[in-house]
Amino acid sequence: MTTTTETSRHETRIEADPNLPTVRIIREFDAPVELVYRARVDPELVAQWMGPRSIDMDIEKWDLRTGGEYRYTALRGGEEVAHFYGSVHRVWENRKIVQTFGFEEMPEAVSLDTLELHDLGDGRTRLEIVSVVYDMESRDAMLASGMEVGVNEGYQALDELLARQAGTGA
Amino acid sequence: MTTTTETSRHETRIEADPNLPTVRIIREFDAPVELVYRARVDPELVAQWMGPRSIDMDIEKWDLRTGGEYRYTALRGGEEVAHFYGSVHRVWENRKIVQTFGFEEMPEAVSLDTLELHDLGDGRTRLEIVSVVYDMESRDAMLASGMEVGVNEGYQALDELLARQAGTGA
Numbered sequence: 001m002t003t004t005t006e007t008s009r010h011e012t013r014i015e016a017d018p019n020l021p022t023v024r025i026i027r028e029f030d031a032p033v034e035l036v037y038r039a040r041v042d043p044e045l046v047a048q049w050m051g052p053r054s055i056d057m058d059i060e061k062w063d064l065r066t067g068g069e070y071r072y073t074a075l076r077g078g079e080e081v082a083h084f085y086g087s088v089h090r091v092w093e094n095r096k097i098v099q100t101f102g103f104e105e106m107p108e109a110v111s112l113d114t115l116e117l118h119d120l121g122d123g124r125t126r127l128e129i130v131s132v133v134y135d136m137e138s139r140d141a142m143l144a145s146g147m148e149v150g151v152n153e154g155y156q157a158l159d160e161l162l163a164r165q166a167g168t169g170a
Numbered sequence: 171m172t173t174t175t176e177t178s179r180h181e182t183r184i185e186a187d188p189n190l191p192t193v194r195i196i197r198e199f200d201a202p203v204e205l206v207y208r209a210r211v212d213p214e215l216v217a218q219w220m221g222p223r224s225i226d227m228d229i230e231k232w233d234l235r236t237g238g239e240y241r242y243t244a245l246r247g248g249e250e251v252a253h254f255y256g257s258v259h260r261v262w263e264n265r266k267i268v269q270t271f272g273f274e275e276m277p278e279a280v281s282l283d284t285l286e287l288h289d290l291g292d293g294r295t296r297l298e299i300v301s302v303v304y305d306m307e308s309r310d311a312m313l314a315s316g317m318e319v320g321v322n323e324g325y326q327a328l329d330e331l332l333a334r335q336a337g338t339g340a
Contacts, residue, residue: 019189020190020191020304022304061237066239066257067239067241067255068239068257069236069238069257071237085237086259087237087238087258089257089270089272090255090272090280098270098272099257100257100259100268100282102259102268107260110260110268110282110284111282112270112280112281112302112304114304132302132303132304133302134190134192134284134300134302136190
């Protein structure tokens with residue numbers, strides 16, 4: 001199954017492998033690898049774009065180094081709606097992050113996520129994330145959770161953040 | 171595929187799912203859950219049993235808490251042969267550990283491992299570990315790596331450690 005959604009001028013592809021319990025997300029950005037990477041590992045930047053627009057992130061920990069961890073609360077209108085966390089298996093600066101992902105509201109649910117950044121030249125970057133879980137039912141539940149809203153709206157906000165950084169030369 | 175190997179008086183089962191990129195290890199121990207758990211999280215105890223008999227562990231870090239990490243070197247006759255590491259997604263004391271597993275010699279290889287301890291009563295415990303990787307080829311490579319030597323010899327040494335602890339009332 002492939003879900004393709006128009007977001008700003010780039011599409012986000014969310015693909016489910018027919019034979020493996022994986023989800024692949026593919027998205028391009030009009031910004032160099034270093035800026036996309038920094039927007040993913042700097043907690044002050046992350047808080048400006050990640051997740052649905054209706055959600056604010058209260059980041060308790062965001063230590064994206066090999067052996068690190070992260071933890072944050074999602075808030076809607078000041079109310080806590082979910083608590084996310086994970087551990088960081090390994091980081092290759094400006095290239096790749098391998099981490100786990102979970103949330104307190106379903107403590108048994110966990111995925112192993114690999115994020116890779118590919119330099120497309122001309123200051124453009126392709127982000128690919130592959131998540132694996134333990135069985136097809138969990139993978140299908142992940143897809144049915146409405147994750148595409150947070151993914152699409154988050155990447156639109158990231159487009160805007162990256163454009164502002166380019167505008168200011170930051 | 172199921173590999174069953176006689177080790178002391180308990181068998182270790184190593185099972186590969188035909189349809190998922192997972193490996194399941196199942197082993198019973200004649201010791202209560204609390205002692206098996208402690209032998210897995212206390213680095214001084216871990217160094218006494220984990221891995222093949224021919225290998226010594228030089229543990230640099232063994233922080234088995236939610237958000238923790240571990241890192242160790244495997245030595246044979248004083249020579250470094252491999253460097254293992256991972257991050258700890260979540261720990262439920264005396265019950266469950268979810269962590270990643272990797273090694274420097276194949277930096278792209280990673281698995282997500284869930285270890286669970288089940289109380290069988292009468293001071294006996296069943297350990298179940300399920301590891302998932304990103305594809306069937308990686309799973310088959312894991313099985314072909316000779317992992318069963320370390321698993322079987324390690325659990326035999328753990329049997330002996332647990333018996334010594336019972337003998338001393340520790």
